Amino acid sequence: MAWIFWIILPFAGFSLGWIIRWLYARFQLTASEQRAERIKQDAIKEAEAKKKEILLEAKEQVIRDKNQQERETRERRAELQRYERRVTQKEESIDKKTAQIEKTEELLAEKEKACQEREGALDKEEERYRAELERISGLSAEQAKALIIQDLENEAKHDAQGLINKIEQEATLAGEKKARDILVATIQRLATEVTGEVTVATVTLPNDEMKGRIIGREGRNIRTLETLTGVDIIIDDTPEAVVISCFDPVRREIAKVSLERLITDGRIHPARIEEIVTKVTKDISQKIFEEGEKVLFDLGIHNIKQDAIRALGRLYFRTSYGQNVLYHSKEVAVIAGMLAAEIGCNRELAKRSALLHDIGKGVESDSDLNHAEIGMDMARKMGEDPRVINGIGSHHNDIEPSCIESVLVQIADAISAARPGARRETLDNYVKRLENLEGIAVGFTGVDKAFAIQAGRELRIIVNSDTVNDDQSKDLAKDIAKKIETDLRYPGRIKVTIIRETRITEYAR
Structure with a gap:
C-alpha cells in the first residue's frame, strides 16, 4: 500500500498546486476587472464633465457671435440710414439746381434774342462804317485786310525770330556747356597712341x-x-633702300617681312623666296588674329566670331589719312564707352558698336558696297544686336540712327578722327576743301567775302549791311551751315560766323 501512496502523492501535489494557481489567477482577474471598471467609470465622468464644458463654451461662443452679428447689423442699418439721408439731401439739391438752371435758360434765351437783335443792328452799322472807310481811304476792304495781315505777319515774324533767337541762345549755352563737360571729361581720360602709316614701305639694305x-x-x-x-618692288637710285608699293596693306607687310628675312638669310633664289613668303604669310595671318584678340581683350568685349576677329586684325595693317584703323576703332570704342557712362546709357553696347563700326574695311570682298554696308551685312550674319547693326550702318549717316548708342558712335568717331595729330591730309585736298567752303558761302545773296580759317574748322563771312539785317543774318548762317552739311564731307564740325557791320564815315572841315 505504501507504493500506492507514493504514486498518488505527486498527482495530489500537482493538483493542489494547479488549484492554488487557478485561484490566484481568478483573484487577479477579478481585481483587474474591478480596476478596469473604476477606470471606465472615471473616464465616463471625465467625458461628461468635458462635454458639459464644451457645450458651455459653445453656448457662450454662439451668444458672442449673435451679439457681434446684432452689433454689425445695427451699424449697417445706421450707415444705410446715413446714406439715405445723403441721397435725399442730394436729390433736394439737384431739384433746386434744376430749377435754377431752367430759370437761367429762360434768361439766356431772352438775352440771346436781345443779342441777335443787337447783332443785326451792329452789322448794319458796320456796313455803313466800312463803306465810309473805303470812301475815305480809297482802299477796298480786301486791300485794307491784306495790308493789316502783312503788317501783323511782319511783326509776328520779328517777335518770333527774337523769341527763337533767345531760346536757341539759352539752349545752345546750356547744351554746349553740358556737351563740353562730357567731351572734356572723356578726352582727359583718353590716352591712346597716335600712329602714322604710309601706303609704301621701305626696306633698308646693308649695301x-x-x-x-x-x-x-x-x-x-x-x-x-x-x-x-602681289606687290610692286621699286629699285631705284636711292642708296641702300628698296621701296615696296601696294594698295593692300597686308600684302605689303608680307612682302616687306619676307624681303627683310631674305636679306638677313642671304640665300635669295626662287625656291627660297617661295618658302619664306609661305612662312611669312602664315605668321602674318597669325598676327592678324592675335591683334584682333588683343583689342577685344583690352576692351573686355566677348562673343565675337573668328571671321570678325580676323577682319578686326586686318585693320591693324590699314590706315586712313595716316591713322591706323584698328587703333582708331579701339579709340572710338573707348570714347563711346566713356560717353555712354557719362550720360547713363548702355555702355557695353556702345563699345561693341564703336569697335565694329569700321569692320567692313577689314573684310575681303569684291562687292561694290561701301564699308558701312559691308560691316552691317557681316554683323547681321553674326547675329549681333540690331542696335549694333544700326550703329555700324549709321556712323557716316548712310542710314538714320535708331538709338542713342548709334549717335555716340558718330560722336566718338568724329572725336577720334578730328582731334589734332590724328590724321594727315594732302595739301591739294586741304586747299580744295577750303575753296569749297568759301565757294558755298559766296554763293548766297548778300555775302561780300568769306574766309575759311583754323584749318577749315571755322568759316567767317562778311555780309553787306544794307542787304542783310540782323534777323536775316541768323537765317543766313543756318542756311549756309545746312548747305555745308549737304554738299561736303568733313570730320568734326565747322563753325559758321556771320559778321555784319555798319560803317559811317564823316569828315569835319
Whole structure:
C-alpha cells in the first residue's frame, strides 16, 4: 500500500498546486476587472464633465457671435440710414439746381434774342462804317485786310525770330556747356597712341650690292617675289633702300617681312623666296588674329566670331589719312564707352558698336558696297544686336540712327578722327576743301567775302549791311551751315560766323 501512496502523492501535489494557481489567477482577474471598471467609470465622468464644458463654451461662443452679428447689423442699418439721408439731401439739391438752371435758360434765351437783335443792328452799322472807310481811304476792304495781315505777319515774324533767337541762345549755352563737360571729361581720360602709316614701305639694305641679288639673274628673283606677294618692288637710285608699293596693306607687310628675312638669310633664289613668303604669310595671318584678340581683350568685349576677329586684325595693317584703323576703332570704342557712362546709357553696347563700326574695311570682298554696308551685312550674319547693326550702318549717316548708342558712335568717331595729330591730309585736298567752303558761302545773296580759317574748322563771312539785317543774318548762317552739311564731307564740325557791320564815315572841315 505504501507504493500506492507514493504514486498518488505527486498527482495530489500537482493538483493542489494547479488549484492554488487557478485561484490566484481568478483573484487577479477579478481585481483587474474591478480596476478596469473604476477606470471606465472615471473616464465616463471625465467625458461628461468635458462635454458639459464644451457645450458651455459653445453656448457662450454662439451668444458672442449673435451679439457681434446684432452689433454689425445695427451699424449697417445706421450707415444705410446715413446714406439715405445723403441721397435725399442730394436729390433736394439737384431739384433746386434744376430749377435754377431752367430759370437761367429762360434768361439766356431772352438775352440771346436781345443779342441777335443787337447783332443785326451792329452789322448794319458796320456796313455803313466800312463803306465810309473805303470812301475815305480809297482802299477796298480786301486791300485794307491784306495790308493789316502783312503788317501783323511782319511783326509776328520779328517777335518770333527774337523769341527763337533767345531760346536757341539759352539752349545752345546750356547744351554746349553740358556737351563740353562730357567731351572734356572723356578726352582727359583718353590716352591712346597716335600712329602714322604710309601706303609704301621701305626696306633698308646693308649695301647696294644687295639690289642685284634681289633682282637676280634676268630679274627672276624680283619677279618671283612680286608674283607671290602681289606687290610692286621699286629699285631705284636711292642708296641702300628698296621701296615696296601696294594698295593692300597686308600684302605689303608680307612682302616687306619676307624681303627683310631674305636679306638677313642671304640665300635669295626662287625656291627660297617661295618658302619664306609661305612662312611669312602664315605668321602674318597669325598676327592678324592675335591683334584682333588683343583689342577685344583690352576692351573686355566677348562673343565675337573668328571671321570678325580676323577682319578686326586686318585693320591693324590699314590706315586712313595716316591713322591706323584698328587703333582708331579701339579709340572710338573707348570714347563711346566713356560717353555712354557719362550720360547713363548702355555702355557695353556702345563699345561693341564703336569697335565694329569700321569692320567692313577689314573684310575681303569684291562687292561694290561701301564699308558701312559691308560691316552691317557681316554683323547681321553674326547675329549681333540690331542696335549694333544700326550703329555700324549709321556712323557716316548712310542710314538714320535708331538709338542713342548709334549717335555716340558718330560722336566718338568724329572725336577720334578730328582731334589734332590724328590724321594727315594732302595739301591739294586741304586747299580744295577750303575753296569749297568759301565757294558755298559766296554763293548766297548778300555775302561780300568769306574766309575759311583754323584749318577749315571755322568759316567767317562778311555780309553787306544794307542787304542783310540782323534777323536775316541768323537765317543766313543756318542756311549756309545746312548747305555745308549737304554738299561736303568733313570730320568734326565747322563753325559758321556771320559778321555784319555798319560803317559811317564823316569828315569835319
